[in-house]
Amino acid sequence: MIKVGQEKLSVADFEKVLYQGEVVELDSAAVKKVEHNFTFLKSYSQHKIIYGINTGLGPMAQYKISEDDQRQLQFNLIRSHSSGAGQPIAEDLSRATMLARLSSLMQASSGVHPSAVALLRDLLNARISACIFERGGVGASGDLVQLAHLALNLIGEGEVLVDGKLQSTKEVYAARKITPLDVHLREGLALMNGTSAMTGIGMVNLIHAQYLFTCSVILSAITNELMKSFDDHFSLELNHVKHHPGQSKVAESIRTLLHDSKLIRKRPDHLYHRKIEEAIFTDKVQEYYSLRCVPQILGPVYDTLAEVRKVVEDEVNSVNDNPVIDHERENVYHGGNFHGDYVSLAMDKLKIVMTKLTMLSERQLNYLLNDKLNQKLSPFINLGTLGLNLGLQGMQFTATSTTAENQTLSFPMYLHSISNNNDNQDIVSMGCNAALMTRKVIDNGFDVLAIQTIALAQAIDFLKCQPRLSSFTHKFYEEVRAVVGPVLEDKPLYKDIQAVRKYLVTLGSTTKL
Template identity: 75%
Template sequence: MITVGNKRLAVADFEKVLYQQAPVQIDAASLAKVNANFEFLTRYAQDKVIYGINTGLGPMAQYKIDERDQHQLQYNLVRSHSAGAGALFAEDLSRATMLARLNSVMQAASGIHPSAATLLQTLLNKKISACIFERGGVGASGDLVQLAHLALNLLGEGEVLFEGKIQSTKDVFQHQQIEPLQVYLREGLGLMNGTSAMTGVGMVNIIHARYLLGCSIVLSSIANELMKSFDDHFSFELNHVKLHPGQTRVAEMMRELLGDSKLVRKRPDHLYHRKITEAVFTDKVQEYYSLRCIPQILGPVYDTLMEVQTVLENEVNSANDNPVIDHERENVYHGGNFHGDYVSLAMDKLKIATVKLSMLSERQLNYLLNDKLNQKLPSFLNMGVLGLNFGLQGMQFMATSTTAENQTLAFPMYVHSISNNNDNQDIVSMGCNAALITKKVIDNSFDVLAVQLLALMQAIDYLKCQTRLSSFTTKVYEEVRAITPPILEDKPRYNEIKEIRNYLVRLGATIKL
């Protein structure tokens, strides 16, 4: 059970709700504060100009709204901004957005009726997910369009995703005996202003980026193991003199993963404690950078992920509305807490780091498939008839093209602002775009790693080194071989790539960074 309102929500809480079916409950004392906040605003707004209650919205805020039209204003706002396009959010992204919005409402600074919070809780627990379009808000007054679609569903309109299919919200609510949300004061604007869509997508991104990084460290370790690398490049002694926590942790994980391997070599045994007579060394003195520099390459990815996680957890536990209603100080503050720059920049950082991770995977894959580089394995890891069969050649094309796509997607959204809304929103964050593109890069990278993992397993079979592997590599090998056999013949492999990709997600969920 995940309780909302009395503590900070963390990435782990989102993971439990989204992927471990944990139910959500609302802290009663916190809900009482939401109600106190609502009641204060109801009194306070009687004879004052409060944006979005008795004024128009955006650049039309200069127009006073008559009291008899104030409820209709909220409906007009939600319906007019339900103007998204493109694909719908995947179910986990939708549920993450709903949980993020619930936690924002529970900060007791939005001035909306507590029934909005309890309705969000009901929908989350019944697994009724809002139909939210990917294309929409520009991330300045928050995720206006995406959150309008969420608000539309709370009003009992539009469509929702329920029991694996898109259904009429009205029909689902009637069948589940759910009362649609009523407008009391500013429920439309109070649900739409804010960064909950970009933050919800961001939380999903962090979860899967953690899985991806864990898998990358595992696969990079196995690559070093199979190539009989020297162990000093991930030793404590080498890495502790470089003062970055990510590098230290990545090297530590490599030592843990390869601790009982019989393939990894110690440099003194081969190059220090014997007399060297060769003029030309047949064995490499140092490995290629894609093998030797794992802590230095994945260390910054680790540090970036941890920084981004902090930003997103701060954002999801913030009041990101406008205006902010402060019932304790009995005041209403107008400003820009809905602006998504923190999330946008964080997502771009995570995206760029993930692109580099996929580039590392592609280079390691190229090393494994190029016999002239590794000098240990057949070309394309072809275990059939050379010339007649193709090994992993086709898979490499997919991995390379996917990495190239990631590199193109690496351009930051954070610096891509377009003025709109009659120039009222004259500098915007594009935060939801940033989060969604980051998700695509993370998804792409799993496909690249899937091919890399298949190549590593193929290399184990060719080298016949199963008895000398570390215990962790042995576990991975046995699990992968339970899914797919060695590649000997040429046949379509797209289903195997998909299955191995899914396996990597499961594997990543078990790895503690």
Template identity: 65%
Template sequence: MINIGGQRLSADHLFDILFNGQPVALDPAAVDKVSTNHLFLKNFANEKLIYGINTGFGPMAQYKVSESNRTQLQYNLIRSHASGGGKLIEPFLIRAVMVARLNSLMQAYSGVHPDLVHLLRDMINAEVYPCIYEHGGVGASGDLVQLAHLGLALIGEGYVTHKGDRKPTAEVFRQLGLTPLQVHIREGLAILNGTSAMTGIGMVNILQAKRLLSWSVALSAMTNEIVEAFDDHFSHELNVVKPHRGQNRVAAMLRDLLAGSRMIHDRADHLYNPDNIQREVFEDKVQEYYSLRCVTQILGPIYDTIVSAEGVVTDELNSVNDNPVVDHRNNNIFHGGNFHGDYVSLEMDKLKVAITRLSMLSERQLNYLLNDKLNQILPPFVNLGVLGFNFGMQGMQFTATSTVAENQTLSFPMYVHSIPNNNDNQDIVSMGCNAALMTKRVIDNSFEVLAIQMMTVLQAIDYLDAASRLSAKTKAIYTELRHLFPKFIEDQPKYEDLRRMADRFAAESPAGITFNA
């Protein structure tokens, strides 16, 4: 089990929870602190005016709420803000959101009753996922709308998905013996006021971005093999004199992937040979196109962006991000804005731009392979049939080009797109959940673009009868994926092949490649 509350959660922990089905457990010492924190709030709140306990919310905070209405106030908050629209967020993303909210509450600065963290744990382990919608959050007082739908499920209302079916929460709770949350003092506000939706989705984006980069490196290696490129552009000696961490890491990955390849050329053998120097026109290209030669310089910044985003969003995952902060250690309550999602919003925008760039590199490498006038070794569109009668990968290029264009448009930053709302109480907002969801769309799009490139690479390798000359690691990738997408000559619809290949890329990194941050 993954222990929540007794350690700093990492991307690796979240990976195990999301993709390896690891259940979560609550650290007993941390639960004791949650209980202590709750009791402190109950005692401290007597005879004091504290936001969200005996006041309204947001611009309504100047209105005092009577003692008799305090509990109902929390229910009103949850129900009124469960107002999301658009598509349902996918269940595995909801799992990430729930883990992020649980981890924040387990820091014991939110004043919640331990019943809340126990119920959240039980729902995660039973795979009961609230129906949360994409539209609604502005990322200022946290992900209010998205987390209100989480709160709605916690109090036994609304709908959840369980074992793939959408059902009323009350029905699923009865089946599983779960008891709906009873509000004690501020559980409603503590659930809503936080960055856990954008953070959970953002962490998934980072995990998937690592897979994307790994596939991009693999495709770049195989594309360089197909065109029999020179080895010096990914050499240690060339890259080490430009001391960016990402560039040198990508170069090392390429060298490892291409070790033993009989298709990559040594420059000294081909262009430093005295027999060749006498020629007026060289058959071997002196330098490849940028999309082949500048892979380390293009993917290096993307690698660094992913690593940076992981650090920032992991800090947010382990933060106390609601308001006010209930601090029993210092015997006080502090009002402020830890719910503001700027950290996540900015990192998601940077990640989105980086992944769009990755998809652009893939599209350029794809175009190089499809255009016989550029590569001069493959038939047009890597058509293994009759030219003019068959079409090869021609139709699939349209999909790749269109999808990259969509990524480019989606890359406009959400971080600078603040719209004041909430009677101007929220006069500058982060749009963090929007940023995370749009980044996810760019990542999903990019898996499709890379899948089309891989389908083309496989066809090209077979046209050149080059499988036996690949490196051991690229040969293993070729062999596995050729079973998934067999060689074709006659024209057939490819949309199902594309879906299978994209799903394969999204499910697991290529064998032999490790994203080591």
């Protein structure tokens, strides 16, 4: 059980709710604060100008709203901004958005009626997910369009996702005896004015980025092992003199994964043990950078993951609403806590390092497939007849194309502000765009690493080195071969990529480095 409002929510908490079936509960003390906050605002807002309660919205805030129309204003806001386009976001992203919005409202600074948080909890536990469209939000007054679609579902309108299918919200609520949310004061604005879509998606991105990072360390270690690399480039002695925690962590993980390998070589045994007489060395003195510099390349990825995790966890546990209702100090503060720059920049950083990780995998794959580089394997690790059969040649095109797409997607959305809303929102974050593009980059990364995985298993078959593998690599090889067989003769390989991709998600989620 994940209790919201008691302790700060973490990436691990989101993982448990989204993928491990944990239910959500509301901390009773926090619910009482939500109720106190609502009661205070209801009294305090009488005969005062409070944005979004008795004023118009955005650049129309100069217009007074009569008491008779205030409730209708909230419905108008929700319905008018339910204007998203593109495809509905995936169910895990929708549920993450709902959990993120619930966390914000449970900070008791948004002036909502307690029924709002109770309904969000109930929908999460019933696995009824909001239908939220990809495009629409600019991330300045928060994710207005995406969260409007969430609010639309809460008031019983539009469609919801149930078991992956879109169904009428009205019909689902009627069948399950769910009472739609009523508007008491500012439930429309409080549900929409925030960063919860970009933040929820950001949480999902962090979960899968960690899986992808784990797989990248594993595949990089195995690539070094099969190429009989020297062990000094991932040694403690070399890496501890560079003072970056990520580099040391990656090197340590490689040492752990390969600790009992009989393929990894020690430099003194091969290059320091005798006086060298020859003018040209037949043994490679140093490995290519995609093998030798793995700690220095994946180290920054590790450190960036930690940095982004802190930003997104801080955001999900924050009040990202406007105005902020402070019942303890008995005041209402107007400002810009809904602005998404923190998350937008964090997502851009994350997608950049995920793209670099993908580039590393693509280069390691190229090394494995190019016999002139590795000088150990057949061209394209062909296990059939050279010339007649093509080995893994076709897969490389997919890996290269996908890597190029990631490079293009990694242009920073944080720098792509466009003024809108009658220039009221004159500088915006584009945070939800950044988060969704990061999701795409991570998805693409799994495809490239799946192709590298197939190549590594193929290389093991070619080298017939199973008895000399590290115990981890041997287990990895057997698991991959249980999913897909070796490529002996030419056949369609797209299903192999899909199957290995699923395996990598499991591997990344269950392996702790």
